[in-house]
Amino acid sequence: MNSPHHLPVGRHRLKEHSQFFPSEARHRHRCTIPHQHPFSRSGVFCANGKNIQKNLNLSESVLFYRGMKNTTLTAAFLLALNSCASWAEVKPVGPTPAPAYVSEAPLPEGWPAPGPYDKVSAKTMPGYRAAFTAKSAQTMAFWTLFTHIKKNDIPMTSPVEMAMENEESALEMASMGFLYQNGKVGTAGAAGKNVEVRDVPSQNVLSYTWQGDDTKENVAKAKTAIDAAITEKKLTLERYRLLGYNGPATPRNKATWELQAILKK
Secondary structure: OOOOOOEEEOOOHHHHHHHHOOHHHHHOOOEEEEEEOOOOOEEEOOOOOOOEEEOOHHHHHHHHHHHHHHHHHHHHHHHHHHHHHHHHOHHHHOOOOOOOOOOOOOOOOOOOOOOOOOOOHHHHOOOEEEEEOOOHHHHHHHHHHHHHHHOOOOOOOEEEEEEEEEEEEEEEEEEEEEHHHHHHHHOOOOOOOOEEEEEEEEEEEEEEEHHHHHHHHHHHHHHHHHHHHHHHHHHOOOEEEEEOOOOOOOHHHEEEEEEEEEOOO
């Protein structure tokens, strides 16, 4: 009876297998081929289970194939393990770079660079000429002033000034101004329906500069620090203004803002 692991091939009529059997055996034995993987290490067996002859060449090829296969799998596993280790590697975090002013447009003549960052400082700001609009919406105010300087061929400078007023315990913009390069540019006075050009005298201020966004939280943080300094130094506040030194071309986390408390003399 045939083993369940062997398939009969008939009475030795398959020429491709005849080389495995002696001529006498081909007339006396009904043989089978093992029913297993093509790269089996077994040779051909007769029905009685005895090994007549092994295919040595096939066995050697199979051993080589399996060795190469195991080596390849091991190498692939090690490479994958190394990649996982690289991904899992925690890279050291360096110190946060100090804030630095990103210049987009020239400052007015004599205007100090913004800073120091994240602290209150006292400054004396120079007199300047600027075009102002009373429009409270930032976008409308900006385009009103931008149209004015383009129409009159006035160069753009930085910063943009926003007068701030207390509204429900928070500072809100009341007007906006574009600073001119110097007092010789343009003419003071009304410049159309919504724009007025004014000469502003020198002012003493307490300043707080930061890098980031002009959110209510950031403005409130700057105001709190300045208010504490005003109280400590027993100074008198006249009003606040916010200076924006960067436009949309600069990433928000790199934008510089400066809140100034203008002091009464």
